[in-house]
Amino acid sequence: MIEVNSLTKRYGAFTAVDDISFSCQPGRVTGFLGPNGAGKTTTMKVLVGLAPATSGEALIGGHRYADIPNPGRHVGVLLDASAQHAGRTGREVLTLAAMEMGLPRTRVDEMLALVSLTPAEAKRRIRNYSLGMRQRLGIAHALLGDPSVLILDEPANGLDPAGIRWMRSLLKEYADRGGSVLLSSHLLNEVELIADELILIGHGRVVAQGDKQTLLEGTHHDVTLVTSLDNTALAAAAEEHGFSVEAAGQGLRIGAATVEVGRLAADKQIVLTDLRSGASGLEDLFLELTSSTQRDDLGGVA
Amino acid sequence: MTTEQIDRPLTLDLSGTPRTPFLRLVRVEWRKMLDTRAGFWLLAITGLMLLLTISLTLLVVTLTDSTVTASGLSEILMLPVSVLIPVFAVLTVTNEWGQRTHMVTFALEPRRLRVIAAKLSAVSGLAVLTIVVAIVLGALGNLMYGVLTGNEVVWDLEASTLAWAVTVQILFFLMGFGLATLLLNTPGAIALFYLFGFILPFMVYAPLLAFFDWARAVLPWVDMNLAGAPLMAGVDLTGRIVEVGLIDYARFGSAVLIWVVIPVTLGSLRVLRAEPR
Numbered sequence: 001m002i003e004v005n006s007l008t009k010r011y012g013a014f015t016a017v018d019d020i021s022f023s024c025q026p027g028r029v030t031g032f033l034g035p036n037g038a039g040k041t042t043t044m045k046v047l048v049g050l051a052p053a054t055s056g057e058a059l060i061g062g063h064r065y066a067d068i069p070n071p072g073r074h075v076g077v078l079l080d081a082s083a084q085h086a087g088r089t090g091r092e093v094l095t096l097a098a099m100e101m102g103l104p105r106t107r108v109d110e111m112l113a114l115v116s117l118t119p120a121e122a123k124r125r126i127r128n129y130s131l132g133m134r135q136r137l138g139i140a141h142a143l144l145g146d147p148s149v150l151i152l153d154e155p156a157n158g159l160d161p162a163g164i165r166w167m168r169s170l171l172k173e174y175a176d177r178g179g180s181v182l183l184s185s186h187l188l189n190e191v192e193l194i195a196d197e198l199i200l201i202g203h204g205r206v207v208a209q210g211d212k213q214t215l216l217e218g219t220h221h222d223v224t225l226v227t228s229l230d231n232t233a234l235a236a237a238a239e240e241h242g243f244s245v246e247a248a249g250q251g252l253r254i255g256a257a258t259v260e261v262g263r264l265a266a267d268k269q270i271v272l273t274d275l276r277s278g279a280s281g282l283e284d285l286f287l288e289l290t291s292s293t294q295r296d297d298l299g300g301v302a
Numbered sequence: 303m304t305t306e307q308i309d310r311p312l313t314l315d316l317s318g319t320p321r322t323p324f325l326r327l328v329r330v331e332w333r334k335m336l337d338t339r340a341g342f343w344l345l346a347i348t349g350l351m352l353l354l355t356i357s358l359t360l361l362v363v364t365l366t367d368s369t370v371t372a373s374g375l376s377e378i379l380m381l382p383v384s385v386l387i388p389v390f391a392v393l394t395v396t397n398e399w400g401q402r403t404h405m406v407t408f409a410l411e412p413r414r415l416r417v418i419a420a421k422l423s424a425v426s427g428l429a430v431l432t433i434v435v436a437i438v439l440g441a442l443g444n445l446m447y448g449v450l451t452g453n454e455v456v457w458d459l460e461a462s463t464l465a466w467a468v469t470v471q472i473l474f475f476l477m478g479f480g481l482a483t484l485l486l487n488t489p490g491a492i493a494l495f496y497l498f499g500f501i502l503p504f505m506v507y508a509p510l511l512a513f514f515d516w517a518r519a520v521l522p523w524v525d526m527n528l529a530g531a532p533l534m535a536g537v538d539l540t541g542r543i544v545e546v547g548l549i550d551y552a553r554f555g556s557a558v559l560i561w562v563v564i565p566v567t568l569g570s571l572r573v574l575r576a577e578p579r
Contacts, residue, residue, distance in 0.1 A: 001312055026312065049412040050405060051577040061314025066412040069321040074314050077409045083402035087338040096337075100322060100330045100410050141406070148314065 001026050001180035007056035009042050016042040018204035024182045029175050031195025032184040039204040040184040044153050048077050072101045076142030076150045081134040086127035090137045101145045111140035131158025152183040156190045168194045223278035224261045227251030229271045237268050327420035335394050351382035356443040364450045371456035376440035383432045388478035391425045392491045395482035405578045414574050429475045433468050466534040477561045483569025503527045522553045529557040
């Protein structure tokens with residue numbers, strides 16, 4: 001549904017986006033992941049026609065965004081939740097958008113209810129909104145025209161854990177109904193929770209893309225965090241087997257898969273109180289892929 | 303990709319979606335001018351100043367038993383309109399940048415020229431509306447003048463005078479709009495507007511005109527007030543009645559070029575190309 005082909009965006013000598021290509025499928029939430037300044041926002045601005053591409057193209061459903069008539073009815077956009085007039089009320093912002101898109105005013109109430117902004121909150125001016133409330137309003141704004149594509153820049157920013165969970169279920173339902181979602185984040189764990197597909201971007205280049213499982217399988221980090229009633233004995237047993245051992249908080253970090261550590265403990269009859277994988281998943285992968293020495297070599301991981 | 307996804311369309315069907323009608327864009331821009339506190343108070347203060355102006359004028363005229371006519375009244379009432387309302391022309395543009403709502407505006411209507419045209423239409427509509435209000439108030443004031451003083455009421459507001467007054471008002475609105483699109487910054491655009499629209503003409507040009515020949519030769523070509531005076535009222539800089547000739551139109555054209563055509567053109571180009579951040 002979203003097709004980005006060899007997109008490059010330069011500002012003078014600075015290359016913000018460097019020959020990136022990716023696509024987003026209907027029915028999937030695609031996470032666009034990268035540190036601050038990696039080129040996520042720039043890519044999204046080119047996608048929605050706010051900035052021209054230096055070369056390459058970005059298409060939504062086969063069209064350039066600027067060629068889509070009344071685009072709010074097809075593509076929901078949230079680029080910056082704070083980019084709303086601080087003196088308008090939340091309801092007024094949605095009313096203006098509904099007017100422009102030619103929607104009935106009842107749609108405004110529906111959207112306010114959908115994002116759990118109460119009538120009292122909707123009457124307040126946006127300068128009194130928390131970032132989380134602005135994000136909810138931004139989501140309502142993006143969904144107002146019942147679009148089939150959503151483009152959201154850092155939508156989970158400022159949401160509390162309950163808010164992130166809410167957004168996950170909202171976007172999941174939206175995708176299950178056939179919608180396409182592209183959302184960006186610099187917080188890897190957050191996107192790991194929400195997205196089905198991932199595009200990792202660093203220094204303006206796509207360093208990896210694919211579905212979450214495929215990407216994670218590429219990381220062979222056998223690290224286990226374990227706590228037992230007798231850590232000393234467990235450490236000795238692990239070292240005996242040639243695994244690396246170091247203290248980590250209350251327990252140990254052992255350089256072996258969880259199943260190995262569990263087996264070890266069973267053999268030695270040590271009672272485990274906590275056993276889990278210590279691989280931090282995407283974050284490790286991400287740091288590995290975007291570290292400046294490797295980024296060029298690993299361009300084709302996916 | 304799994305099989306269930308293949309059935310889903312990968313293209314957007316745009317056949318059922320007409321372009322956003324231009325009038326709808328104008329209505330949205332109109333509402334955006336007035337739905338903030340700044341917009342509300344600006345309009346409220348303009349209304350209050352109009353009422354205050356007409357009351358004061360009538361009071362003074364009645365107490366001193368002097369005479370006033372319809373054209374004099376409407377000229378006086380045009381002042382609050384010309385001072386405050388052009389700020390709307392500035393704010394409709396600079397607010398989008400200051401509050402960064404341009405991202406939303408241009409995402410909902412990527413054809414930015416249509417947005418610019420909608421804003422221009424909304425602002426011009428407001429200009430015309432406030433002028434009409436000023437004229438109606440002037441007419442009411444004129445009637446009250448007749449009642450209060452017992453003097454004969456003079457209806458001397460000619461259509462051509464009125465047309466020119468409205469034209470010049472709208473040109474000043476457009477000047478504010480042009481400066482706003484050029485600077486994309488509220489304080490800067492308002493300061494420049496007042497500097498070139500009011501402060502220089504009254505504080506600087508007036509003494510220059512009184513003392514220097516070169517000022518009398520040059521300023522009517524660059525200042526809209528000076529260039530417009532002969533066309534509007536048939537008088538020259540010193541208030542002498544003049545025959546309006548081709549040169550007066552040329553001067554007016556030159557001033558309009560400098561303060562309206564060039565700023566609006568360059569400013570619109572800037573807006574078309576600007577990348578919201």
